[in-house]
Amino acid sequence: MKVAVGVRPSPHRLIDDGGTARPYRQQLSVADRVAVEAALDTAETVVAVGIGGRPANDAVRTALTMGADRGVHVSFDPIEGIAGEKYARVLARATAVEDADALYVGERAPLMGVEAAGLAAARLEWPSATRVTTIGADDVAADDEFAANELAVQRKLEIGRQEVLGISLPAVLGIDSSFANPRRASLETAVAGRRAEIESIPLEDVAPGENRFSMNVGNVTIERVAPHERWGRGEPPRGGTVEERIYRMLGRDSDEGRSGGEVINAPPDEAAERVVEYLREHDLL
Structure with missing residues (x-):
């Protein structure tokens, strides 16, 4: 299975051993680290997709050092943040270009929350499931049989309750932050990720008609x-x-x-x- 993972930068504040807080730095968000970890556990090929400027490129690089097979950077110079629906649209287009079997989206990330998975699924016209905690028939807490084209997933409903369902591929999965703790990659994997080439694609090649201004303001209603x-x-x-x-x-x-x-x-x-x-x-x- 080939999985595309949306990776987004997030501000992290570093505190040194002396307790001094350093200025914020943009790094791969924790929610998307979990999504990358989920993809590494369940897919044969993992493609990290970043959208934006230099921080997005750095987020893709971090995913490569974690073990992602390929990195794709949809590049443009954002004015400020990226509007949520615009991010989902470009991520969906990049996923379609990659011909992936599934798209994993981390939930509760700074750029967008759980709605990123639903908006991307609507663009792709794929089924979706959110708050996913387990993937794969061998790992879900059920003995049900699933069709050959279905992926078994377990998702949260509320505190203390979860459900198991089979979702037809291709599909979009919103990965819950409790899915797994991202592990530290081996030195060999980290070095290979640092040396890997990131494919850079201009925004207009992925989403014709979009530009740095439209990505910032999102959909506009004129009255x-x-x-x-x-x-x-x-x-x-x-x-x-x-x-x-x-x-x-x-x-x-x-x-x-x-x-x-x-x-x-x-x-x-x-x-x-x-x-x-x-x-x-x-x-x-």
Whole structure:
């Protein structure tokens, strides 16, 4: 089985032996380390996919030192963070290009939470399962038989409860952080990972139409807002003094001879009667 794993950088603060805290550094997130570990335990081929700038490339490098077979970096220069739905879309496209049998996504990572798996699955039109704690018929806590094209997985439901199900491949799995403790790779594996070449692919080659700006803001809804007819009267006035423009915006002294506002200099009872009379004349009461 060939598995693609999304790897994302996360800020880590280092504290030396003397207790001095060093500035934050971007490293492979703990949740994605667990996802890589799950892929190493269950797949014959593991492809680490990073999306973004230099920190994403470093995350791919870390996955290679853990034992991943290949590293793919979808490169672009992010403005800040990557919008969640955009990350899922590009990760899905990269997974399709790799022709992988499954996509593993770490849950509760800084960039996105559990929704990353669902959004990527929707893009790929693959089935998905989240909060996965065990993979493989030999390891799940059940004696059920599964079809040849099904992958047995065990997932959390709530505290103290889990379920076992067979999910048809290809599929997307959200790996729960309790799946395993990432082990330290052998020196030989770590050295090979340091020397391995990372395939760099421009963002536009993987997701045509996306750029560093669209990846930052995500999906945008544009809504046309029209001013209130009584108060705004369309475009704001450009000519005249500030006071004159304010009066015209309020509807006073307009060419139509109507007033959008009027100060009533009268006792409260008389002012109230005039307001009621105005409302009745205009069928507003």
